[in-house]
Amino acid sequence: MSIFNKKCLISSLTIIFLSQLCQAQTGEDLVSTGSNSWIFHTPDDGRTTLYISPKINGEWNWGTMSVESNGTLHTLGLETRNLITLRYLQILPFDDNSSSLYLYKPNNAYHRLYNDNTNFGIYNSLTNTSPLVIDLQDRIGIGTASPTERLAVNGNIRAKEIKVEAANWPDYVFKRDYELKPLAELNAYIKEHGHLPDMPEAAEAEKEGVSLGEMNKLLLKKVEELTLYIIDLQKQIDTLKKN
Numbered sequence: 001m002s003i004f005n006k007k008c009l010i011s012s013l014t015i016i017f018l019s020q021l022c023q024a025q026t027g028e029d030l031v032s033t034g035s036n037s038w039i040f041h042t043p044d045d046g047r048t049t050l051y052i053s054p055k056i057n058g059e060w061n062w063g064t065m066s067v068e069s070n071g072t073l074h075t076l077g078l079e080t081r082n083l084i085t086l087r088y089l090q091i092l093p094f095d096d097n098s099s100s101l102y103l104y105k106p107n108n109a110y111h112r113l114y115n116d117n118t119n120f121g122i123y124n125s126l127t128n129t130s131p132l133v134i135d136l137q138d139r140i141g142i143g144t145a146s147p148t149e150r151l152a153v154n155g156n157i158r159a160k161e162i163k164v165e166a167a168n169w170p171d172y173v174f175k176r177d178y179e180l181k182p183l184a185e186l187n188a189y190i191k192e193h194g195h196l197p198d199m200p201e202a203a204e205a206e207k208e209g210v211s212l213g214e215m216n217k218l219l220l221k222k223v224e225e226l227t228l229y230i231i232d233l234q235k236q237i238d239t240l241k242k243n
């Protein structure tokens with residue numbers, strides 16, 4: 001790599017060091033002056049790696065940081081805890097068409113943010129699972145890598161309140177023109193089908209699940225119909241008592 005190409009690469013990567021690096025040049029290396037020196041060095045053995053190293057106790061600390069010719073940046077032994085502020089961070093895909101950001105824990109376990117041809121998600125190295133994914137249709141999966149709804153959760157949900165949008169609330173049962181099934185007809189239906197009218201079969205509910213909003217409407221409808229049956233029976237009882 002020529003010194004011209006090296007300088008171009010350095011200037012595009014390390015603007016914050018440029019004022020110091022321009023003060024000294026040794027051969028094809030760029031070296032900052034002062035007690036806290038830095039060197040930008042490319043070996044002369046055919047490698048295209050750019051090494052970025054500080055000087056500690058008069059010795060260059062090789063391996064601290066390097067940049068490969070394909071743009072890969074390697075950092076080792078970083079101990080800084082200062083805040084780094086970026087306008088944006090761009091992570092390009094690897095050969096497998098996926099890109100990742102690793103967040104390590106002290107025990108060397110990690111969470112990995114990844115983006116591939118199927119999902120964006122979070123991978124947990126301890127459980128070897130992806131607890132959260134977002135697919136190409138913006139469907140979110142928690143505990144499942146293949147969501148089929150806008151939000152799919154494989155597990156329990158605990159909340160203080162859940163509000164479900166509702167329409168066609170069944171107060172129409174109490175209108176005068178509502179036709180209530182005679183009890184004999186209702187009894188025959190139950191004997192034939194094994195469940196109340198309008199209600200799903202057990203096998204269907206177990207396979208497809210139930211809609212909270214729709215099920216609440218159906219249950220309220222049955223309670224209101226039951227109330228009408230009770231009122232009608234009470235009228236018959238009162239009539240019998242009078243006679």
